[in-house]
Amino acid sequence: MSLFLQAWAELRQQPFRSLLTALGIVFGVGAVIAILAISEGARREALSQLDLLGAGTIRVREAEDSSSSPTQGGGMATSGVYMRFGGGMGFSFSSSGGSGGPARPLDMRDLLALEALEGVATAASERTLETTLPGLFEDLSVTVVGTTPGYLEIQGLALRRGRFLSHRDIEEGARVAVVGPRVQGLIFGMEEPLGSLIRIKNIPYEVVGVVAPKDWSGVTLVQVRDTGKDIYVPVTALAAGTGEFPVGLDMILLRLEENESPIVWSDAVKRAVAVGHPAGAFEVIVPEALLAQEQKLQRIFSVVMGVIAGISLLVGGIGIMNITLATVVQRTREIGIRRALGAKRRDIQSQFLAESVLLSALGGLVGVGIGAGLAKAISAYAEWTTVVSPWSIGLAFGVAAAVGILFGWWPARRAALLSPVEALRHD
Amino acid sequence: MVARVVGMEGIRKTYRMGEIDVPVLKGVNLTISEGEWVALMGPSGSGKTTLMNLLGLLDTPTEGEYTLQGQEVATRTDDELSLLRNRHIGFVFQTFNLLPQLSALGNVALPLGYGGMSPAEAHLKASVQLQRVGLSERERHRPNALSGGEQQRVAVARALAGSPSLLLADEPTGNLDSKTGEEILKLFDEIHGEGTTILMVTHDEDVARRAERTVRLLDGKVVSG
Numbered sequence: 280m281s282l283f284l285q286a287w288a289e290l291r292q293q294p295f296r297s298l299l300t301a302l303g304i305v306f307g308v309g310a311v312i313a314i315l316a317i318s319e320g321a322r323r324e325a326l327s328q329l330d331l332l333g334a335g336t337i338r339v340r341e342a343e344d345s346s347s348s349p350t351q352g353g354g355m356a357t358s359g360v361y362m363r364f365g366g367g368m369g370f371s372f373s374s375s376g377g378s379g380g381p382a383r384p385l386d387m388r389d390l391l392a393l394e395a396l397e398g399v400a401t402a403a404s405e406r407t408l409e410t411t412l413p414g415l416f417e418d419l420s421v422t423v424v425g426t427t428p429g430y431l432e433i434q435g436l437a438l439r440r441g442r443f444l445s446h447r448d449i450e451e452g453a454r455v456a457v458v459g460p461r462v463q464g465l466i467f468g469m470e471e472p473l474g475s476l477i478r479i480k481n482i483p484y485e486v487v488g489v490v491a492p493k494d495w496s497g498v499t500l501v502q503v504r505d506t507g508k509d510i511y512v513p514v515t516a517l518a519a520g521t522g523e524f525p526v527g528l529d530m531i532l533l534r535l536e537e538n539e540s541p542i543v544w545s546d547a548v549k550r551a552v553a554v555g556h557p558a559g560a561f562e563v564i565v566p567e568a569l570l571a572q573e574q575k576l577q578r579i580f581s582v583v584m585g586v587i588a589g590i591s592l593l594v595g596g597i598g599i600m601n602i603t604l605a606t607v608v609q610r611t612r613e614i615g616i617r618r619a620l621g622a623k624r625r626d627i628q629s630q631f632l633a634e635s636v637l638l639s640a641l642g643g644l645v646g647v648g649i650g651a652g653l654a655k656a657i658s659a660y661a662e663w664t665t666v667v668s669p670w671s672i673g674l675a676f677g678v679a680a681a682v683g684i685l686f687g688w689w690p691a692r693r694a695a696l697l698s699p700v701e702a703l704r705h706d
Numbered sequence: 707m708v709a710r711v712v713g714m715e716g717i718r719k720t721y722r723m724g725e726i727d728v729p730v731l732k733g734v735n736l737t738i739s740e741g742e743w744v745a746l747m748g749p750s751g752s753g754k755t756t757l758m759n760l761l762g763l764l765d766t767p768t769e770g771e772y773t774l775q776g777q778e779v780a781t782r783t784d785d786e787l788s789l790l791r792n793r794h795i796g797f798v799f800q801t802f803n804l805l806p807q808l809s810a811l812g813n814v815a816l817p818l819g820y821g822g823m824s825p826a827e828a829h830l831k832a833s834v835q836l837q838r839v840g841l842s843e844r845e846r847h848r849p850n851a852l853s854g855g856e857q858q859r860v861a862v863a864r865a866l867a868g869s870p871s872l873l874l875a876d877e878p879t880g881n882l883d884s885k886t887g888e889e890i891l892k893l894f895d896e897i898h899g900e901g902t903t904i905l906m907v908t909h910d911e912d913v914a915r916r917a918e919r920t921v922r923l924l925d926g927k928v929v930s931g
């Protein structure tokens with residue numbers, strides 16, 4: 280300990296020189312901290328996104344822009360576009376639906392085909408209908424989702440009250456509804472929602488359950504909707520009035536059996552859906568695959584930053600070696616005096632090594648501060664999540680100390696091997 | 707019989723300058739007994755400092771036998787020599803050779819620290835030594851805030867801190883005016899009175915007369931003493 284106190288006293292003699300010498304370490308460590316903060320932030324963000332979207336889930340939906348796909352038949356071009364019918368009833372429904380128009384890219388047959396795949400544990404449909412309902416204070420725009428029982432689990436939603444849709448509800452086309460938390464609050468207020476009726480497209484549905492709120496705001500990979508204003512009804516009931524057969528869908532959600540890779544299964548899913556549908560009419564979304572894509576970019580960034588950090592640390596190390604060599608020459612006489620007073624070679628060596636290690640460790644400390652600041656700035660301007668974890672500080676600090684030992688060792692050794700007489704004669 | 711501190715026999719030191727050998731010491735015999743104050747004289751370049759370096763274990767002779775406090779030192783490792791220097795030798799140089807970044811106290815405590823003493827203990831003992839040379843008031847001063855005479859007193863205190871068997875002083879008054887030099891010599895009188903064995907290089911016959919015995923180096927050999 281007194282070794283480092285002594286080293287500190289030496290470094291303080293020339294604060295400006297010490298600072299300049301440590302600059303390479305400062306920037307190197309700063310870069311290391313920033314890189315680790317960015318990749319740790321990205322990792323956590325990815326994990327939380329995956330958690331929100333559900334690990335092992337696959338979404339199959341109408342292609343967002345199927346007109347760009349090389350398919351024949353102009354009809355396909357409009358199939359993905361929402362047509363809105365405004366007016367007195369105040370509702371719109373998605374897709375062309377009904378008779379005469381071009382076929383939807385997805386329908387109930389696809390759901391059954393996908394559910395039959397070996398790796399698929401659960402499948403659920405989503406057929407959405409945007410509408411407004413009279414609320415307590417003002418009209419409330421809601422999303423009516425025609426779906427199947429598996430939806431709750433795949434979306435990672437929880438029930439707050441009552442029950443979710445059952446298989447019997449689907450078979451019978453039962454007019455039952457499960458509402459989102461905001462629908463409950465804004466339509467029923469303090470009243471009991473269960474057993475109450477809500478009218479959708481002028482058809483009454485009995486409320487049988489209320490879903491708990493879920494915060495989707497962390498999801499950036501996929502477009503998601505706030506489920507708070509959802510109303511879930513049997514997909515069969517929602518399509519009942521249209522005479523549509525098979526019932527068209529906007530999206531099919533799948534959850535795979537445990538330990539099945541969604542990236543592997545996405546091909547089988549594509550093949551299954553492709554039967555009877557033109558290519559490009561639908562898209563298969565795998566959160567894991569999107570994350571992998573994003574992480575690939577992250578990794579390139581990290582490698583570039585890592586190389587910069589490495590070069591900076593190397594330059595810093597050489598700087599420390601250089602200054603330690605100069606110090607040894609400058610203080611040759613001091614070395615001679617210390618040897619005359621009984622210092623052993625290792626005393627001299629550890630003295631100079633302590634200085635170079637302390638210098639780089641202090642540089643590392645400043646670097647940690649700068650790196651943390653850099654991470655904060657990146658968070659603020661690039662809107663990336665960054666996390667400066669304790670282990671990254673430990674690592675960066677360790678690297679700095681290692682650079683000090685590595686590059687201080689040789690000059691310190693040279694100092695130790697000086698002959699006492701020669702050193703004393705030096706001026 | 708008084709114990710022998712230094713015993714040198716047939717000591718040779720030859721420097722190699724490129725292709726040619728330059729013999730400086732050509733067979734020096736020297737004995738110093740415990741409690742003696744010996745003055746070492748000789749013309750410039752006669753090898754006085756060279757001899758001091760050998761006596762102080764800073765350098766090794768080309769040939770010859772040297773026993774310090776009854777111990778043969780020829781076969782010692784570097785670490786052992788460092789330890790012997792620390793235990794048995796005290797150096798006082800013409801140019802003081804204090805470490806400028808350390809206080810007077812820090813300088814005096816230095817050899818004690820290398821001897822394995824804890825910092826607290828070393829500082830306590832160093833403080834006593836500074837008191838002995840009359841510099842209690844200057845403990846916290848850096849060397850550059852001290853006069854030449856004061857610096858040399860600190861150097862003497864440092865040399866004596868570890869109670870060495872032999873105090874080696876190479877022209878200790880060479881850089882001081884005669885009045886300050888006289889003060890330092892009085893200090894040597896005192897420590898000699900306390901029983902310290904002293905070998906002092908000097909060019910001044912008056913200074914040499916204060917010693918009990920004068921050894922003269924000439925042409926690489928001891929000619930009298």
Ligand SMILES: Nc1ncnc2c1ncn2[C@@H]1O[C@H](COP(=O)(O)OP(=O)(O)OP(=O)(O)O)[C@@H](O)[C@H]1O
Nearest residue numbers: 721722723728730749750751752753754755756757
């Ligand atoms: N490392 C060395 N290499 C070569 N020659 C040396 C070396 N050290 C000393 N000498 C030579 O040895 C001789 C004796 O030197 P030394 O310093 O011992 O003399 P000195 O008696 O102390 O002289 P002075 O009274 O001037 O201090 C000189 O001629 C010097 O040039």
Ligand SMILES: [Mg+2]
Nearest residue numbers: 754755756876
């Ligand atoms: Mg000399």
